[in-house]
Amino acid sequence: MTSAISPTLALHDGREIPQLGFGVYKTPPAQTAEAVSVALAAGYRHIDTATLYANEQGVGEAVRASGLDRDEVFVTTKVWNADQGYDATLAAFAESERLLGLGVVDLYLIHWPQPARGLFVDTYRALETLKGEGRVRSIGVSNFEPEHLEALREAGLETPVLNQVELHPRLQQEQVRAYGERHGILTEAWAPLGRGSVLDDPVLAGIAAEHGISPAQAVLRWHLQQGRIAIPKSVTPERIRDNIDVFGFVLDEVQMAAIDALDAGESGRTGKVPGEFND
Ligand SMILES: NC(=O)C1=CN([C@@H]2O[C@H](COP(=O)(O)OP(=O)(O)OC[C@H]3O[C@@H](n4cnc5c(N)ncnc54)[C@H](OP(=O)(O)O)[C@@H]3O)[C@@H](O)[C@H]2O)C=CC1
Numbered sequence: 001m002t003s004a005i006s007p008t009l010a011l012h013d014g015r016e017i018p019q020l021g022f023g024v025y026k027t028p029p030a031q032t033a034e035a036v037s038v039a040l041a042a043g044y045r046h047i048d049t050a051t052l053y054a055n056e057q058g059v060g061e062a063v064r065a066s067g068l069d070r071d072e073v074f075v076t077t078k079v080w081n082a083d084q085g086y087d088a089t090l091a092a093f094a095e096s097e098r099l100l101g102l103g104v105v106d107l108y109l110i111h112w113p114q115p116a117r118g119l120f121v122d123t124y125r126a127l128e129t130l131k132g133e134g135r136v137r138s139i140g141v142s143n144f145e146p147e148h149l150e151a152l153r154e155a156g157l158e159t160p161v162l163n164q165v166e167l168h169p170r171l172q173q174e175q176v177r178a179y180g181e182r183h184g185i186l187t188e189a190w191a192p193l194g195r196g197s198v199l200d201d202p203v204l205a206g207i208a209a210e211h212g213i214s215p216a217q218a219v220l221r222w223h224l225q226q227g228r229i230a231i232p233k234s235v236t237p238e239r240i241r242d243n244i245d246v247f248g249f250v251l252d253e254v255q256m257a258a259i260d261a262l263d264a265g266e267s268g269r270t271g272k273v274p275g276e277f278n279d
């Protein structure tokens, strides 16, 4: 294992984001500080949490204890569905800010569009307010389809810096990626390992054997070479270290195409369908 620091990608607002980050969905609150500390020691400089995950406090604790300067670690959190709406979002952010205890937050996202509720445009206005106040550095969205991104554009709002969506070899999100490329919105892959479900694929086992790496490393390298951000989660120290040790090899065109060919479209989706999720 080589200690590795991820390259960064440029956001359209002038800031930079480490391309490989560390997710903490379903990381139990009591284990979060430990998992994030292992990740920071392994070289991760980008942590992805959310109000939903109930572990912002552990993320903040690990970042503060790391000895790293605050500006060396990129921290994302998200406003949960129940808190959508202008005033509710401002209140929810104040609680995230308190739980993280890190001062400024690098990136604040709308977690899901919840389109039938009709609140995401006003929610995004609250994100603009928070940015204007200097409490968040960048603002973006998650699980937005092109039509939801169009609604923000038609309302004259700031272009999100990124859209965090489910994306892995079995769900490759071609339309969402293409919209992002046209409008300067980076794509960030959540469940980049398909929540672990893609790792048994024989195509990945073959590529892994060719490089002497794990299937997870092959998938993460595929994400990086396609130019997007990926935020794998693990609570297992060896896997946390394995998942960032992806900068010492390169997949060739044949290997990249073989992973591209695993796309199963909508049947590869493991999570909710954004346009239909309105709880
Ligand atoms: N915006 C959104 O709506 C969503 C955002 N997210 C974000 O994306 C992050 C990643 O997505 P997530 O759903 O966690 O799924 P991932 O694709 O990151 O998969 C995580 C699973 O894979 C396992 N795993 C991790 N590394 C390896 C490895 N090297 N070898 C074998 N198995 C491995 C983990 O096990 P173990 O932990 O036991 O090691 C865990 O079960 C989340 O943590 C969260 O931050 C996730 C879902 C929705």
Ligand SMILES: O=C(O)C(=O)[C@@H](O)[C@H](O)C(=O)CO
Pocket: 025, 050, 052, 111, 270, 271, 272
């Ligand atoms: O997609 C799902 O089905 C989930 O339960 C999660 O993705 C959850 O909604 C979430 O947003 C986690 O970030």
